[in-house]
Amino acid sequence: MLLHGLLAAALVFATLISINRLPLKSEPLPIDAVVIDSQVLHAAQRVLADRAEQEAARARAADEAKLAAAAEAEKAAARDADAQKVAAANHTEELERAAEAKRAEDLKRAEAAKRAELTKQAEEAKRAAEVKAKAEREAELRRQLAEEEHLSAVEASPARAQYIARLSSRIQNAWIKPPSARAGLDCIVNITQVAGGEVTSAQVSQCNGDSAARQSIENAVYKASPLPAPPDPALFQRNLVIHFHPEE
């Protein structure tokens, strides 16, 4: 803004200088001979009068020229001022556009920076998660391995057989055989138990018996619920297969 004002002031000053110079050009006063006679005097007087007249005309012309110049100057100044104004206005718009562009540019830069920062953070988080997941996988594998080792140990031990015997005995005691449940009957029941041994579902999957035999088998499983707990918790099976095949 300051710069803008200075520029405007400079233009006005330059105009003033050109106006002051104009009178200096229109003032050449002539120096004449001094022979005086009446005629001469008269003539001289006329000449003088003419001179005066010319002088006056010149002066008037000069004055007029001065006025015209002043008017012109004024006009020019006005034009200049207008031009100045337009220029100034143009300049303001330009400045505003520039400022706007700058702001947009600034915003873009800020956003880009922000994005970069976020990406960086995400990458870091990802890396951290990967590291953590890997550690967990490894821990899980170690745990599974340990569990499997434990399980194979208990499965090899009498505990597994003991668990199966407990389940078998419990279900056999609960199974009331209908007349059709004789030797030759062969049925598979898939059951699901929850922790605590409660049977939540029993599906007779394949069975060569009649509906009474199937029903007795389903009932036996539900009546045996809650099923006995394994001697070792590692042996717990959520899903069990019960194979009904009476010997007589």
Next chain:
Amino acid sequence: MIKPLLCLALFGMSAAAHGAFVVEVTRGQTEAIPIAVVPFSSTEAAAASFDVAQLVSDDLARSGRFNTMDRKDMIDQPHSGASIAFDDWRRLNTDYIVVGSLQAAGADHFSITYELYNVLTKQRLLGYEINSNRPGLRSASHQVADMVFEKILGIRGAFSTRIAYISVQGHLPAKNFQLIVADADGENPRVVMQSNEPLMSPSWSPDGLSLAYVSFEDRVPSVYVQTLKTGERRRVSAHAGVNQAPAWSPDGKKLALTLSTRDGNLDIYVMDLATQALTRITDDPGIDTEPQWSKDGQSLYFTSDRAGGPQIYKVGINPGDKPRRLTFQGSYNARPRVSPDESQLAFVTQEDGLYHIATMDLRGRGDVQVLTKGHFDVSPSYAPNGAVIIYASRDRGRGVLAMVSADGRVQQRVVSSEGELQEPTWAPF
């Protein structure tokens, strides 16, 4: 050969899918199945007419297959499936529940509605309505028991069937012999024949419409066939000497019976009922009697003392067939009766001078099981579903009828009256 292999393969797959954790169940219980028959709701008029639930409960209990809950143990009396609190009934250790209602729909028109539920799975297994007049309520209730029995056990109930037996009233010389047909629970006894001379050995025709029996009305034993509906009687065998132990063939066209030769030797014959032509089946100096048809009608089981004491034999009815001895345990085994599926033979066996009902396995190794412990348990007869055996017994010096489940688990006295009850015979379905 293919089928067992396929079974094995399927089983293998199933086991593998579940981590091969397989529990083998090779034994089960033969105990009675717990069931609750809740008193039926009813209008006042209907309630006065009949207690459906009590009859159903009694039938099921008598079969030996069910352990029925006492009414006083019932915590609730629902009358339809919607109001059964299954978890409560499960806590009472009942596996099945029967609920229903008896409504009077007119002066002599009743409607029985009933439902059977599996308490453990909460499944509705039966739901029916039976319409009946007043006298029909008893048989309608037996039908309910039949349906429940069959649904749970997979074998037909025999509660709607009948029995025939001989009742001896009074004392010599004024004895009166009656042939009686009654409901399987001993109710509704009807005298179909009476005589001052002995009546013996009633045998049902396979269609259940006629009875053959021995009557001494002619002073000598003769075999008669009587049609129940009409009361029409026909003497079919009156040979000189003994005419006894008639047994109807499965096709209803022949009678097996015991006849005597002039020298008094008893043998088994088969008589064509249409022509009364005789075919001799056994020819032995010993006593051969009490014939009983095999299921296919091609053989006869009978009692013979040809080896000393009475034992049970089997012989084909074709010429040249040789009898084969079946019983070897004990010195006295007689009166063979074949179970309807011919898997079992019931007979009378003597131990220490006492007579018991025993069974022999006909399919496997011929295992013998003594079912009863009375002093004089004789004349066994299978229910048509093979689940129960009715027999004659003595209670405080009097002849009564009793039942034992074919596996010997449940024993019950069925009928006792003023008379001596003898020779019960269960009718076919």
